[in-house]
Amino acid sequence: xxxxxxxxxxxxxxxxxxxxxxxxxxxxxxxxxxxxxxxxxxxxxxxxxxxxxxxxxxxxxxxxxxxxxxxxxxxxxxxxxxxxxxxxxxxxxxxxxxxxxxxxxxxxx
Amino acid sequence: xxxxxxxxxxxxxxxxxxxxxxxxxxxxxxxxxxxxxxxxxxxxxxxxxxxxxxxxxxxxxxxxxxxxxxxxxxxxxxxxxxxxxxxxxxxxxxxxxxxxxxxxxxxxxxxxxxxxxxxxxxxxxxxxxxxxxxxxxxxxxxxxxxxxxxxxxxxxxxxxxxxxxxxxxxxxxxxxxxxxxxxxxxxxxxxxxxxxxxxxxxxxxxxxxxxxxxxxxxxxxxxxxxxxxxxxxxxxxxxxxxxxxxxxxxxxxxxxxxxxxxxxxxxxxxxxxxxxxxxxxxxxxxxxxxxxxxxxxxxxxxxxxxxxxxxxxxxxxxxxxxxxxxxxxxxxxxxxxxxxxxxxxxxxxxx
Numbered sequence: 034x035x036x037x038x039x040x041x042x043x044x045x046x047x048x049x050x051x052x053x054x055x056x057x058x059x060x061x062x063x064x065x066x067x068x069x070x071x072x073x074x075x076x077x078x079x080x081x082x083x084x085x086x087x088x089x090x091x092x093x094x095x096x097x098x099x100x101x102x103x104x105x106x107x108x109x110x111x112x113x114x115x116x117x118x119x120x121x122x123x124x125x126x127x128x129x130x131x132x133x134x135x136x137x138x139x140x141x142x
Numbered sequence: 143x144x145x146x147x148x149x150x151x152x153x154x155x156x157x158x159x160x161x162x163x164x165x166x167x168x169x170x171x172x173x174x175x176x177x178x179x180x181x182x183x184x185x186x187x188x189x190x191x192x193x194x195x196x197x198x199x200x201x202x203x204x205x206x207x208x209x210x211x212x213x214x215x216x217x218x219x220x221x222x223x224x225x226x227x228x229x230x231x232x233x234x235x236x237x238x239x240x241x242x243x244x245x246x247x248x249x250x251x252x253x254x255x256x257x258x259x260x261x262x263x264x265x266x267x268x269x270x271x272x273x274x275x276x277x278x279x280x281x282x283x284x285x286x287x288x289x290x291x292x293x294x295x296x297x298x299x300x301x302x303x304x305x306x307x308x309x310x311x312x313x314x315x316x317x318x319x320x321x322x323x324x325x326x327x328x329x330x331x332x333x334x335x336x337x338x339x340x341x342x343x344x345x346x347x348x349x350x351x352x353x354x355x356x357x358x359x360x361x362x363x364x365x366x367x368x369x370x371x372x373x374x375x376x377x378x379x380x381x382x383x384x385x386x387x388x389x390x391x392x393x394x395x396x397x398x399x400x401x402x403x404x405x406x407x408x409x410x411x412x413x414x415x416x417x418x419x420x421x422x423x424x425x426x427x428x429x430x431x432x433x434x435x436x437x438x439x440x441x442x443x444x445x446x447x448x449x450x451x452x453x454x455x456x457x458x459x460x461x462x463x464x465x466x467x468x469x470x471x472x473x474x475x476x477x478x479x480x481x482x483x484x485x486x487x488x489x490x491x492x493x
Contacts (some may be wrong), residue, residue: 074260074407078392081189085391107329111301111388113269142266142391 041092042068044138049064053127061136062088062123075141081123086112089120089139096134098125115141144221146172148454149241149251151319151397153226154182156428157257158211158220163451165218166469170477172221172243172249174228178284181208183259186390199440204243207440215341217476223247225286227262229396232422239423253423253454256402256409257447258430260392268299268386270358280364281384291316291383297367300387301325306334308387320348320379322355322369358384399480400424408432408491416453419448423457425450434444 036052039061043049053064062077065088079085083104089112092098098120101109105124109115119139125131148164150157153175161171172402179185181204184193189205196202202210208400226243231339233239238252266281267273273281280319285291285308307330313443321338328335341347350369357368367384370376386415394407402419403410409426411417413433417425427450430445436442455464475484 046459072407074392074394078260081185082188082191084187085389087391089472102154104329107301107325110323110325111329113266113388 037127037129037134039064039127040094040133040135041065041068041070041090041130042135042137044140052126053131055129056126059127060123061090061125061127061131061134062121064127065090065122065138071138071141076138077123079123083108083121083124086121087141089114089119089137090122090136091116092118092120092134092136094133094135096131098131114139143240144223144247144249145173145252146170146221146249146453147458148172148253148255149239149249150255150257151175151241152182152257152428152430153177153180153222153224154257154259154355154428154443155184155207155211155224155440156259156447157182157255158208158215159444160255160257160427160447160451161215161218161220162211163448164454165215165257165477166449166474167455167456167464168465169451170220171218172223172224172251174226174243174247174249176225176264178225180212180222180224182207183298183392184208186263193440195439195441216477217474217480217482219477223249227395231400233421233423237423245306247350251455253425255447255450255454256397256419256424256426256430257428257443258394258397260407260429261394261397262392263390264393264395265386266388270355276358276360276364276384280360280382281358281364281386283386283470285312285385288315293317293384295380296383297355297379297381297387298387299323300389301328302387302389303330303334304389306330306338306376308385309347310334310337310341313341318348319346320350320381322350322353324352324354326351331475335381355384355386368397378389378472393429397430402426405432408436408469415449417450418453425453 041049051068078087105121144222147169148171150173153173157320164171171361172263177353184204185208226245230242239254241249293319299322312319329364342349353371355367359366366378367378411426411431429438
């Protein structure tokens with residue numbers, strides 16, 4: 034199975050092009066951690082339960098993403114630095130449709 | 143001065159299980175935690191979420207795991223310093239350590255076990271530039287003494303359980319309670335949401351949604367907040383207190399300055415032996431440590447806690463040989479005088 038490519042701008046503003054395997058159940062937060070694009074302990078603190086917003090990112094490209102569920106929406110309503118294109122990266126499963134996705138990590142809070 | 147055998151920093155699952163393992167070795171423990179209750183992340187972030195990889199529990203709620211661990215270690219009478227953050231550590235001439243919290247509570251022990259998870263939980267502060275200026279002068283991020291709000295005007299911001307629960311509670315104490323949330327929906331237990339609705343209808347809670355606190359004003363203390371309702375012009379509301387409740391986020395904090403070897407926000411330990419750090423007598427167990435192949439799992443924390451206790455035993459009882467005993471064979475003798483043991487088998491011969 035081929036990997037897809039995702040472009041992630043880290044919190045320092047540096048863009049990284051990283052490979053994300055689609056043959057295992059991964060979410061975007063896990064891919065960002067896998068490539069160590071944010072320091073351990075500053076991303077994915079709750080482990081991916083949409084309960085901490087430490088993996089918030091801004092979606093820059095026009096990809097169609099899975100719709101936001103209640104828990105994610107509720108968490109984002111309490112988070113800081115939230116914009117219209119904010120998502121919790123732990124709630125975005127990696128799939129072939131996301132090839133070329135561009136995201137920017139939100140500041141740590 | 144609180145004195146103990148093993149001073150555990152962090153009362154999450156790993157720290158609590160360490161109490162039990164230490165107790166089997168007749169070592170007494172005291173735990174320090176920045177949160178007001180034991181359980182760490184399991185109690186603070188996801189008490190109602192199930193965990194599926196605790197051995198022998200096909201499924202257990204994180205909050206229930208905390209309760210079980212507390213019950214399991216109860217007879218070893220652990221001491222707790224809760225709601226305080228371990229701030230400094232000083233090595234004494236006799237080899238022991240004194241750990242002082244942010245409130246000045248001192249603890250002394252020959253062995254320190256850091257079981258701090260991702261760090262101590264600190265409140266997430268809203269992005270208002272002069273907020274630091276009014277901290278403890280009208281702005282509090284946690285409610286510690288509800289009595290201080292008696293007869294006062296209070297504004298609470300947030301949409302989770304703590305915002306709802308404290309709003310409900312403060313209606314019986316404060317002169318007025320205003321709850322501001324960015325959305326019309328709240329993320330809390332259904333009965334809390336309903337109770338807030340009821341209090342709103344009775345005029346006891348002034349509910350303002352969808353809205354945000356956009357500025358704070360005052361002099362030597364907080365005087366008012368600026369509230370902006372979505373799509374409307376901001377307005378000023380006079381208040382004595384503003385309590386932002388936006389959850390907590392863990393920070394490694396002062397432990398990072400203890401001279402321990404840190405890698406990727408975690409403390410490096412010797413995983414070949416006993417999870418000791420670069421400072422003899424200080425151990426790091428559970429999510430807070432790192433070593434080749436480290437997995438941040440509760441079950442790995444349990445194993446690390448067990449081996450740490452063996453090393454602590456050697457430090458506290460130098461030269462004494464330890465013989466592994468099985469609880470099924472030896473039973474469990476609590477420090478509170480209780481004894482648990484396997485019932486004797488009934489032996490009866492055939493005639």
